[in-house]
Amino acid sequence: MSSSLFEEKLNSGEFLVTTEIGPPKGADISEMVHDIGLLKDMVDAINVTDHQSSGNAVPLDRGCLLIKEHGGEPVLQVTCRDRNRLAIQAELLLAYSRGICNVLCLTGDSIDVGDHKEAKPVFDLDSVQLLKMARIMESGTDMGGNELKGAPKFCLGTTVHPEADFIEPQLIKFDKKVAAGAQFFQTQGIFDLASLRRFMQYASQFDVKILAGIIVMASARMAKYMNANVPGIIVPQPTIDELATAEKGKGLEKGIEMAARLIKTIKEEKLCHGVHIMAVGNERIVPDILEAAELTRVRA
């Protein structure tokens, strides 16, 4: 039976660090393999995104297997956008049978923000129903009530948006996700610690682990672009202003410095249980962030 190393770590009380890798668009996986090698011992788990931003890419279970083959701990991000309940159950069974137990359950970005806008959006399930479905599978049956030959056991996570401009409906959904079986949350991007503090005051009543999402910005332009085009991301003006103070060509350095500062404060103030670093295509800078945040250690 497979078990989750990440689940053990979640329960250890350590300050956790996770990050994510987007599978490539194309058959050449050499860069992804390189990034896995670079990151696997520095973080507690690596998420593999599921057609991130609704863009076509190498399948995510393939990505998770690569991490596994190279000795890392993968988190399978599953969205409901492209597959119905049959296909998702099959994917979860495949994952578990190959030792992939950590699953991040997401509704998924809209087809309209991706690069295949003409495609049919599926959304047979939503994130809450997906969590529930994974828990039903653990009890030994599929969604049709049919007995499974060997039940899986997952470590289930999902996401929450502490900086949403309408926070109450997000918190209602957070409650439903906890009730449906979520053990950990990797939040949407956090820029303003005040909102994380407020959120944690609420979330701490639940027995779940919260990893604050840290998005590394490469420039003020990128921040503005994300505000205009990336679902749910709301970069506040002070963050954009600080990014704009970077010298020409040093935007990413500034972004690393800001991300490291956030992480350091979150850890020092014990605001939550860890961080999830989203480098958005700049995966190779994750070690620099960890170094600047004084979080370098071998985590294998």
Place this chain on the structure above:
Amino acid sequence: MIVAEQKSLEEIGRMIDAYGRVLILGCGTCVTVCGAGGEREVSLLHSALRVAEARGGNGAHAFSEYTLKRQCDPEFLDALQDRVEDVDAILSLGCGIGVQAVAERFPNLRVLPGVNTSFMGMAKEWGIWDERCAACGDCRLDETGGICPITRCTKGILNGPCAGPKNGKCEANKDMDCGWILIYQRLGNLQLLENMRRYYPPRDFRAPKRIVGKAEVYAGGDNEQLSI
């Protein structure tokens, strides 16, 4: 009501090209209200096709026009019998249901769609129509304060908003309100937010019954003995 949009003159021209005598057929119900295929649109399209014919055509087409009270109802189709004897094709400006009803009634005639049927909706303001119902066959508007999560949320999800909305607008379309934030606000006003806290299981996508008998409608459900 059903909302439709007239196809481009170019597409219509291509469709009717092979047919000499074409009856342009309007419908007096939904497509009249949304301005896609009523008497007025039939007349305008008739003129436009004549002008196009005069400009570039070879004079091979002869057009006639007529508007039925309702294309989707067999009893109103009787009125067509005398008008189709000397036509080669009917260009229907009715919705997809109208086109099919006419085609079913006149199996030896070509019946062509002159509009694209878009959705079921209502007028938001003059000339702007908004989708409101997906005919999912499992209405839950009682639980959502009268706002449909299937049509007003682009993902049609049932357990609350995704993490995508900004300023109350949908991630897929910045001009569209997030349906779930509307539901949240409405339920809040009605002091029914408990509805939103409830878990809603996945939808049952088995097709709704294709034929609903009158007796069954009156009985309000699946009464085997009463259904016809």
